[in-house]
Amino acid sequence: MIPINNQSVTATLPGKLMLMGEHAAVYGFPCLAAAVDKKLTVKLNKRTDGNIIIRSDYFKKTLQSDWQKITGKIEPAGQYLTAALRTVSALISDKTGMDMEIKSDFSGRYGLGSSAAVTAGAIAGIAALFGLNLSKEELFKLTYRSILTVAEDASGYDAAAVVFGGVIYYKKGDSKPEKIDAYPNLLVCYSGSKADTVEMVRMVAGKMNSHRKAVLKIFEATADLVEQARQSLISQQYDIFGKLMNFSQDYLEDLGVVTSKLNELILKARKAGALGAKISGAGGGDCLIALVDDSNSPKVAQALIEAGGEMVDTAITSKEVSIS
Numbered sequence: 001m002i003p004i005n006n007q008s009v010t011a012t013l014p015g016k017l018m019l020m021g022e023h024a025a026v027y028g029f030p031c032l033a034a035a036v037d038k039k040l041t042v043k044l045n046k047r048t049d050g051n052i053i054i055r056s057d058y059f060k061k062t063l064q065s066d067w068q069k070i071t072g073k074i075e076p077a078g079q080y081l082t083a084a085l086r087t088v089s090a091l092i093s094d095k096t097g098m099d100m101e102i103k104s105d106f107s108g109r110y111g112l113g114s115s116a117a118v119t120a121g122a123i124a125g126i127a128a129l130f131g132l133n134l135s136k137e138e139l140f141k142l143t144y145r146s147i148l149t150v151a152e153d154a155s156g157y158d159a160a161a162v163v164f165g166g167v168i169y170y171k172k173g174d175s176k177p178e179k180i181d182a183y184p185n186l187l188v189c190y191s192g193s194k195a196d197t198v199e200m201v202r203m204v205a206g207k208m209n210s211h212r213k214a215v216l217k218i219f220e221a222t223a224d225l226v227e228q229a230r231q232s233l234i235s236q237q238y239d240i241f242g243k244l245m246n247f248s249q250d251y252l253e254d255l256g257v258v259t260s261k262l263n264e265l266i267l268k269a270r271k272a273g274a275l276g277a278k279i280s281g282a283g284g285g286d287c288l289i290a291l292v293d294d295s296n297s298p299k300v301a302q303a304l305i306e307a308g309g310e311m312v313d314t315a316i317t318s319k320e321v322s323i324s
């Protein structure tokens with residue numbers, strides 16, 4: 001990416017969706033994910049007084065800090081952001097203060113990647129503001145490292161999706177994901193309750209401790225589905241991708257991460273003609289995705305709304321992080 005070193009810089013990031021392989025991804029199995037056309041921007045202006053003033057859609061109040069305080073304790077309001085500031089501060093020698101304004105056209109409650117987007121946006125934006133040239137691979141590495149200080153088991157798929165854009169095939173530990181040129185037509189529906197990813201990951205870890213063999217079997221089978229799904233996306237055979245989504249959902253149910261509301265919505269979507277439907281992400285709430293085509297999309301959306309789901313207006317995008 002281009003170093004800017006201006007008085008003012010804006011980093012723009014997409015949102016993300018998990019397509020397949022959630023939870024297994026935490027244990028190093030592959031997953032498929034995508035960037036979505038929701039937008040988060042981090043706008044930065046240099047200040048001369050050393051202060052860091054942060055205004056964000058996600059906080060109720062304006063936060064005031066400086067580089068010393070930021071490198072100290074992580075504040076609970078905005079853990080991901082303060083972790084990002086700590087990560088990037090170590091790379092910049094000549095730092096003045098700055099105004100930071102974070103704006104987003106998606107709510108943090110949908111689980112569409114606001115944490116990863118804020119983290120990558122702050123790191124990319126600050127690096128550019130202070131003239132540091134980061135490649136996308138470097139930005140991804142720093143973003144993931146920063147996320148790990150808040151969520152120690154995270155696979156990093158969300159950071160990979162918002163930094164690289166498009167549909168990605170990714171494994172924890174990869175320095176960059178494989179990009180797949182596919183645009184499955186997905187409906188995204190919020191189930192009405194917020195998921196706690198860290199809690200869900202912990203719950204699965206408990207099962208891994210008590211029933212290691214059974215959980216590993218689920219993950220190995222999921223990994224096999226992910227490989228087939230990768231092929232189906234490469235060859236644009238979306239009907240096959242839909243069937244694989246349904247299989248993958250069965251394994252997520254076995255894992256015990258699907259709420260009864262998510263399950264109800266998924267069954268309604270399939271009944272209304274969706275080619276496939278499953279949760280997207282940790283489960284325990286948040287969103288489901290339903291694969292549709294132009295002919296059945298309105299009917300599936302209608303069925304989801306009638307069953308109490310909230311449609312989220314978004315689609316897969318090739319857009320990746322950008323700096324202006």
Ligand code: PMV
Nearest residue numbers: 022023025154155197281282
């Ligand atoms: O709920 P989300 O969208 O943050 O997705 C979590 C996916 C997990 O595999 C459960 C965790 C991870 O870091 O991959």
